[in-house]
Amino acid sequence: MEFQQEEAAKDRDLVEAVNREAGELIRLLRCSQAPDQVLATATEHIQAAMKSLAPYLRQGEGWSTISIASDTPGLGWLEDDLTRCMPYSPVSGTCNPVAPPIRMWRDGDEVRGEVVFSPTYAGPPNSVHGGIIAAVFDELLSMANVISGNAGFTGTLSIRYQRHTPLDRPIELWAVNERTSGRKLFCRGEMRVDGQVTASAEGLFIRPATQMDS
Numbered sequence: 431m432e433f434q435q436e437e438a439a440k441d442r443d444l445v446e447a448v449n450r451e452a453g454e455l456i457r458l459l460r461c462s463q464a465p466d467q468v469l470a471t472a473t474e475h476i477q478a479a480m481k482s483l484a485p486y487l488r489q490g491e492g493w494s495t496i497s498i499a500s501d502t503p504g505l506g507w508l509e510d511d512l513t514r515c516m517p518y519s520p521v522s523g524t525c526n527p528v529a530p531p532i533r534m535w536r537d538g539d540e541v542r543g544e545v546v547f548s549p550t551y552a553g554p555p556n557s558v559h560g561g562i563i564a565a566v567f568d569e570l571l572s573m574a575n576v577i578s579g580n581a582g583f584t585g586t587l588s589i590r591y592q593r594h595t596p597l598d599r600p601i602e603l604w605a606v607n608e609r610t611s612g613r614k615l616f617c618r619g620e621m622r623v624d625g626q627v628t629a630s631a632e633g634l635f636i637r638p639a640t641q642m643d644s
């Protein structure tokens with residue numbers, strides 16, 4: 431059993447490592463202005479990597495179509511690493527190369543976190559794209575629900591963009607589940623840079639109905 435867990439952790443390390451590299455590849459593609467020959471060579475390398483992965487592609491089944499952890503029971507998460515809850519998430523998943531490098535952890539009843547957005551996620555000059563900010567709040571507020579012992583689908587998410595959220599600087603993340611009323615989960619969150627709020631969010635999430643609710 432212990433051996434199996436060690437093997438699983440090793441496999442996960444490899445999956446996370448290749449996804450981190452792929453994220454860095456996306457950043458380099460997005461930001462470099464390489465000469466034609468360099469681009470042609472890079473294309474060949476990428477095609478070779480694609481060819482080696484293609485035989486292992488799984489489509490339309492299990493973990494390949496959900497972001498939630500399938501290798502942990504329920505909504506598995508670690509207090510000091512809430513990204514474990516959704517390893518395949520496009521927003522925070524360490525096994526998804528399009529996700530920015532977000533860290534989220536539990537601090538009592540609250541979620542705290544940190545992220546640095548590369549220009550992959552740029553919107554206005556030197557700033558993070560507003561849609562990306564909304565996506566991160568969706569995830570962050572969802573995690574506030576998860577640590578409160580609930581989970582729900584996003585019903586309504588409202589963002590107030592107070593000032594530009596900068597690229598390439600540490601952004602502090604914070605969220606809390608303020609109250610639950612029946613199946614409705616009410617959350618709030620903020621992004622801060624050097625202690626100053628750049629954007630805040632309010633979310634209403636709806637827990638799916640069960641027999642207990644009728």
Ligand SMILES: CCCCCCCCCCCCCCCC(=O)SCCNC(=O)CCNC(=O)[C@H](O)C(C)(C)COP(=O)(O)OP(=O)(O)OC[C@H]1O[C@@H](n2cnc3c(N)ncnc32)[C@H](O)[C@@H]1OP(=O)(O)O
Nearest residue numbers: 498568569572581582583584585586614634636637638639
């Ligand atoms: C344990 C199992 C976990 C499963 C949970 C998986 C979570 C896992 C972890 C996190 C993962 C997160 C990832 C990121 C979060 C997404 O990204 S979720 C994706 C985006 N959201 C969606 O796709 C949701 C689409 N909408 C729906 O499926 C349904 O409309 C909903 C939200 C489930 C509600 O449907 P419903 O259960 O039939 O609700 P309904 O009975 O009509 O209404 C119940 C109450 O909620 C209110 N309400 C309904 N919809 C809304 C709304 N959109 N806005 C405001 N109020 C609403 C109603 O007015 C009603 O209020 P009352 O009359 O009781 O006062």
